[in-house]
Amino acid sequence: MDPLFLFIELLSVLCFLMIILYYHHLQSIKTSSMEPTKWPILGHLPGLIANIHHLHDWSTGVLAGAVYNFEGRGGWTGLRYFLTCDPSNVRHIFTSNFANYPKGDVFAMTFDILGGGIFSADGESWRRQRVKVQMLMADPRFRALTAGCSHDKVEKSLLPFLALAADEGRPCDLVDVFLRLTLDVTCTLICGIDPGSLVTGLPVVPFMTATDVALGTIFLRHVIPVTYWKLMRRLNVGPERKMAVARRTIDSFVDDLIAQRREQADMLNLNDGANTAYVDLLSPYLCDENTSDDDFSTSDEFIHDTVLNLLVAGRDGMAAALSWFFYLVSTTPRVEQKLLDELSLVVASKDGVDGAGSAAVDSCSGGMATFHASEIKCLVYLHAAMCETLRLYPPIPFEFKTAAAADVLPCGKVLKAGDKVLFFNYAMSRMEGVWGKDCMEFRPERWITEEGSLRYEPSYKFFSFNTGPRTCLGKDMAFVLTKTVAAAMLWNFAFEVVPGHVVEPKLSIILHMKNGLLVRVRRRSRTMSHVVNAKT
Numbered sequence: 433m434d435p436l437f438l439f440i441e442l443l444s445v446l447c448f449l450m451i452i453l454y455y456h457h458l459q460s461i462k463t464s465s466m467e468p469t470k471w472p473i474l475g476h477l478p479g480l481i482a483n484i485h486h487l488h489d490w491s492t493g494v495l496a497g498a499v500y501n502f503e504g505r506g507g508w509t510g511l512r513y514f515l516t517c518d519p520s521n522v523r524h525i526f527t528s529n530f531a532n533y534p535k536g537d538v539f540a541m542t543f544d545i546l547g548g549g550i551f552s553a554d555g556e557s558w559r560r561q562r563v564k565v566q567m568l569m570a571d572p573r574f575r576a577l578t579a580g581c582s583h584d585k586v587e588k589s590l591l592p593f594l595a596l597a598a599d600e601g602r603p604c605d606l607v608d609v610f611l612r613l614t615l616d617v618t619c620t621l622i623c624g625i626d627p628g629s630l631v632t633g634l635p636v637v638p639f640m641t642a643t644d645v646a647l648g649t650i651f652l653r654h655v656i657p658v659t660y661w662k663l664m665r666r667l668n669v670g671p672e673r674k675m676a677v678a679r680r681t682i683d684s685f686v687d688d689l690i691a692q693r694r695e696q697a698d699m700l701n702l703n704d705g706a707n708t709a710y711v712d713l714l715s716p717y718l719c720d721e722n723t724s725d726d727d728f729s730t731s732d733e734f735i736h737d738t739v740l741n742l743l744v745a746g747r748d749g750m751a752a753a754l755s756w757f758f759y760l761v762s763t764t765p766r767v768e769q770k771l772l773d774e775l776s777l778v779v780a781s782k783d784g785v786d787g788a789g790s791a792a793v794d795s796c797s798g799g800m801a802t803f804h805a806s807e808i809k810c811l812v813y814l815h816a817a818m819c820e821t822l823r824l825y826p827p828i829p830f831e832f833k834t835a836a837a838a839d840v841l842p843c844g845k846v847l848k849a850g851d852k853v854l855f856f857n858y859a860m861s862r863m864e865g866v867w868g869k870d871c872m873e874f875r876p877e878r879w880i881t882e883e884g885s886l887r888y889e890p891s892y893k894f895f896s897f898n899t900g901p902r903t904c905l906g907k908d909m910a911f912v913l914t915k916t917v918a919a920a921m922l923w924n925f926a927f928e929v930v931p932g933h934v935v936e937p938k939l940s941i942i943l944h945m946k947n948g949l950l951v952r953v954r955r956r957s958r959t960m961s962h963v964v965n966a967k968t
């Protein structure tokens with residue numbers, strides 16, 4: 433045999449053996465079988481790319497194996513995160529040492545479409561915006577508006593739409609329905625304008641498609657190294673090209689809303705500061721334009737960013753919460769029955785037994801029933817089921833923060849200034865050490881005490897609405913709308929997920945469903961005995 437050929441052959445075998453040995457070495461230094469392999473040059477990136485289609489469940493496995501904390505490294509690409517789902521780290525970063533973890537430049541750059549609005553603002557700008565939004569949302573008139581608007585939308589748009597779907601026997605995508613419903617409600621509450629997207633025929637709403645693209649692209653910006661996605665943006669290629677188009681659509685939708693609102697305000701003379709009529713969240717900002725000397729807080733750009741931030745904050749979270757609620761309830765008959773029993777009590781207590789179960793309940797078209805915020809307030813099991821949905825499927829499944837200065841986390845991790853921490857809210861809900869052995873089960877009962885009242889869970893553990901000084905400002909509004917919708921839909925209709933329809937999370941910063949939620953809708957036939965039984 434040719435000696436050169438023999439040499440090459442031996443060298444190949446040697447290389448092959450070395451690769452196998454090195455691979456075994458990489459596997460042996462892992463602390464758990466779920467941990468991704470840390471390759472030379474690319475670090476954990478190959479594992480991330482291979483599992484990105486089920487990122488939330490994959491990262492849950494990684495964090496469970498690594499006992500809540502994991503150092504994610506993208507090798508030479510520069511992608512670096514400290515991943516955690518440890519409640520003590522959450523409490524430390526979001527509350528105890530809040531000042532050291534501003535949203536920062538990286539957040540503002542990643543979420544650039546939100547401009548200088550409350551979500552990405554820091555320091556004095558954030559504080560002033562927060563004080564104002566908090567004051568407006570706590571106003572009893574705004575609360576009444578939220579309750580009234582949610583009820584009206586359910587009665588006039590949602591129930592008639594579902595009744596038609598039931599009568600025609602066609603499957604219906606509940607995710608699309610909820611995104612339209614929450615768009616109409618949030619636009620009405622924020623700007624006093626109802627875009628009317630939830631109507632028969634479901635018109636194309638470019639803003640909805642554009643938001644979907646934007647939220648998906650922002651997700652990709654978390655996993656693609658900054659230099660790469662910025663290069664794509666500069667060259668206007670790939671997802672960044674779609675993002676640029678989406679951004680223009682979103683901006684023009686928001687500008688149109690504000691223009692319509694201004695026109696309406698001029699007609700009704702709402703902006704002269706003397707008129708105390710309270711219409712929506714935007715009104716006080718428009719009044720300030722005429723009365724305040726502060727150039728920034730009255731600029732068009734600020735008003736635009738404020739509307740956009742509130743719109744995104746309000747709409748998508750509530751739509752995601754409702755979608756997962758109906759998925760969980762329609763696949764858990766035990767919970768569905770308990771919810772119906774609780775609603776029956778409301779109907780029976782207000783109506784007596786001779787009102788055909790419809791009076792608790794202001795009847796609306798076709799004899800269907802709706803529930804008012806005051807009636808829903810006392811529904812402990814419904815509230816528990818909504819919390820349980822938000823626990824298992826938090827609409828914002830992960831968040832990130834950057835350390836301004838070096839710090840040591842409660843888990844012992846030493847952070848340097850500029851280090852990024854990713855919090856996996858979705859994973860935290862699935863940790864036995866945090867929520868118990870039944871953490872994967874949909875069990876609203878975990879939210880109810882033995883005395884039958886709601887159980888308090890600290891917000892660094894039930895992290896779906898954030899915790900600390902940046903806690904969500906729309907939590908109450910979200911519960912009012914989602915419970916008003918859930919009660920009316922459950923009482924009037926039964927939903928069955930279309931067999932074979934695959935339900936899985938979408939790659940987005942909001943936990944929407946990738947394929948929507950296709951259901952068959954059926955009107956509930958209810959005899960009075962149902963209501964009587966519930967009463968006795």
Ligand code: HEM
Nearest residue numbers: 742745746749750753827828896897898902904905906910
């Ligand atoms: C189920 C529905 C909702 C969920 C799960 C939710 C969750 C959250 C979370 C996790 C944050 C923190 C985000 C971050 O700091 O990056 C947040 C912030 C916020 N949310 Fe909500 N939200 C919901 C509905 C709403 C609604 C209806 C509004 C009202 C318009 C709203 C207004 C806000 C505002 C203004 C902030 C910023 C607070 C700040 O940075 O000081 N949210 N929300």
